[in-house]
Amino acid sequence: MAIxxxxxxKRRDIAGACNELLLExxxxxxxxxxxxxxxxxxxxxVYDYFSNKEEIVFEIxxxxxxxxxxxLLGQSDKMTSTKQKVLYxxxxxxxxxxPYEKHLDVYREYLSVTLSTKSCPMLEFNRECSSxxxxxxxxxxxxGIKKGEIKDxxxxxxxxxxxxxxxxxxxxxxxGQDLKQEFKDxxxxxxxxxxxxx
Amino acid sequence: MAIxxxxxxKRRDIAGACNELLLExxxxxxxxxxxxxxxxxxxxxVYDYFSNKEEIVFEIxxxxxxxxxxxLLGQSDKMTSTKQKVLYxxxxxxxxxxPYEKHLDVYREYLSVTLSTKSCPMLEFNRECSSxxxxxxxxxxxxGIKKGEIKDxxxxxxxxxxxxxxxxxxxxxxxGQDLKQEFKDxxxxxxxxxxxxx
DNA sequence: TTATGAATGACCGACAGTCGGTCATTCATA
DNA sequence: TATGAATGACCGACTGTCGGTCATTCATAA
Numbered sequence: 247m248a249i250x251x252x253x254x255x256k257r258r259d260i261a262g263a264c265n266e267l268l269l270e271x272x273x274x275x276x277x278x279x280x281x282x283x284x285x286x287x288x289x290x291x292v293y294d295y296f297s298n299k300e301e302i303v304f305e306i307x308x309x310x311x312x313x314x315x316x317x318l319l320g321q322s323d324k325m326t327s328t329k330q331k332v333l334y335x336x337x338x339x340x341x342x343x344x345p346y347e348k349h350l351d352v353y354r355e356y357l358s359v360t361l362s363t364k365s366c367p368m369l370e371f372n373r374e375c376s377s378x379x380x381x382x383x384x385x386x387x388x389x390g391i392k393k394g395e396i397k398d399x400x401x402x403x404x405x406x407x408x409x410x411x412x413x414x415x416x417x418x419x420x421x422g423q424d425l426k427q428e429f430k431d432x433x434x435x436x437x438x439x440x441x442x443x444x
Numbered sequence: 445m446a447i448x449x450x451x452x453x454k455r456r457d458i459a460g461a462c463n464e465l466l467l468e469x470x471x472x473x474x475x476x477x478x479x480x481x482x483x484x485x486x487x488x489x490v491y492d493y494f495s496n497k498e499e500i501v502f503e504i505x506x507x508x509x510x511x512x513x514x515x516l517l518g519q520s521d522k523m524t525s526t527k528q529k530v531l532y533x534x535x536x537x538x539x540x541x542x543p544y545e546k547h548l549d550v551y552r553e554y555l556s557v558t559l560s561t562k563s564c565p566m567l568e569f570n571r572e573c574s575s576x577x578x579x580x581x582x583x584x585x586x587x588g589i590k591k592g593e594i595k596d597x598x599x600x601x602x603x604x605x606x607x608x609x610x611x612x613x614x615x616x617x618x619x620g621q622d623l624k625q626e627f628k629d630x631x632x633x634x635x636x637x638x639x640x641x642x
Numbered sequence: 643t644t645a646t647g648a649a650t651g652a653c654c655g656a657c658a659g660t661c662g663g664t665c666a667t668t669c670a671t672a
Numbered sequence: 673t674a675t676g677a678a679t680g681a682c683c684g685a686c687t688g689t690c691g692g693t694c695a696t697t698c699a700t701a702a
Binding site: 273274354355357358359360361362366369372373376399402403405406408409410411412413414416417419420421422423425428429431432435436438439 | 471472552553555556557558559560564567568570571574597600601603604606607608609610611612614615617618619620621623626627629630633634636637
Binding site for chain 1: 689690691692693694699700701
């Protein structure tokens with residue numbers, strides 16, 4: 247016989263070895279040759295574990311996003327008001343935190359790829375991400391309603407809010423602007439409409 | 445001395461000759477060689493009029509968008525209610541019109557490019573497009589307020605609405621879903637909030 | 643020894659972009 | 673009016689890059 251490697255583990259190892267590289271070079275400027283070199287394997291070997299460049303980039307980015315989601319879950323209960331909780335949910339977009347910048351850059355490129363690929367796993371994963379955020383947001387809103395802070399109609403606005411956030415994000419990129427404050431203002435306006443005044 | 449051609453005109457001619465080609469092949473699958481062949485010139489000549497592929501693709505798409513904007517202006521006064529006018533403003537996204545499909549596909553790819561380019565003219569043009577829609581939307585809302593159909597607070601929602609539309613569009617693509625109905629529902633909810641009930 | 647599968651890097655094709663050269667036109671001059 | 677020098681439009685062969693492939697080699701278990 248011959249050596250049998252744990253394909254799944256090696257896959258993760260290769261991807262894991264390239265986290266930094268991806269953040270540093272971005273998707274477009276990342277070459278398979280570099281990936282192979284960084285992972286300490288031959289170029290051909292990369293293709294024994296991934297069927298194309300998109301797949302390996304996706305593997306790395308998925309890890310990034312899943313980590314970020316875990317982070318969200320771990321921190322979200324520190325927030326007090328409903329609005330604060332909502333804002334924190336969109337922290338990835340709103341945060342001014344420096345170290346996040348490279349992640350944001352890569353995510354921008356990822357979105358770009360997403361818009362021109364037909365890769366089903368990618369679309370599927372994006373749906374999962376939406377669902378993840380969606381469930382948390384729905385919870386937050388439910389709690390707010392139960393606490394008597396906001397009106398029932400807020401439930402119907404969650405969908406639009408999530409889409410608006412993505413819209414602000416994409417337009418900020420597509421037009422070379424910083425729209426964080428505008429998004430916060432928009433949330434303020436929404437809350438003015440749904441908050442129960444005392 | 446020598447022949448002097450109208451550089452601007454020829455630029456437009458080359459771009460104009462490739463409208464159909466771009467719609468047919470999309471941005472990524474369009475090659476400079478094909479562009480040259482279609483325009484009836486040599487490959488090198490393309491580079492006498494455009495500095496790179498992005499530039500020529502941009503030239504073609506800009507024409508598409510400007511035509512669509514002219515269309516919007518020509519048709520918008522046919523609408524009656526404020527909500528109808530708003531919906532029509534987002535017709536490019538909401539329309540089920542078959543012939544628009546290829547334009548939408550190309551626009552999706554254009555947005556994709558937009559998200560990973562640093563090309564200033566492109567970002568600049570995107571800002572102009574936003575302003576164009578923005579002004580019309582503000583007008584529509586103003587008229588609605590004057591007619592007593594909707595509340596003043598609507599003015600503060602226009603920004604978010606425009607972003608939400610783009611969000612629905614992008615997410616629909618990024619998640620492989622059709623979100624037209626969801627967007628319409630969202631608009632319905634917004635109008636419920638801002639409409640002055642009789 | 644041998645069968646098996648992992649690993650490899652030389653190789654390939656596609657494509658954006660470059661560059662040295664050609665050719666048609668124009669016009670100054672004899 | 674004939675000529676030839678100057679100009680710039682035009683061209684496609686060529687280069688460099690990069691994603692992806694495949695024939696071959698190598699290591700190990702039986």
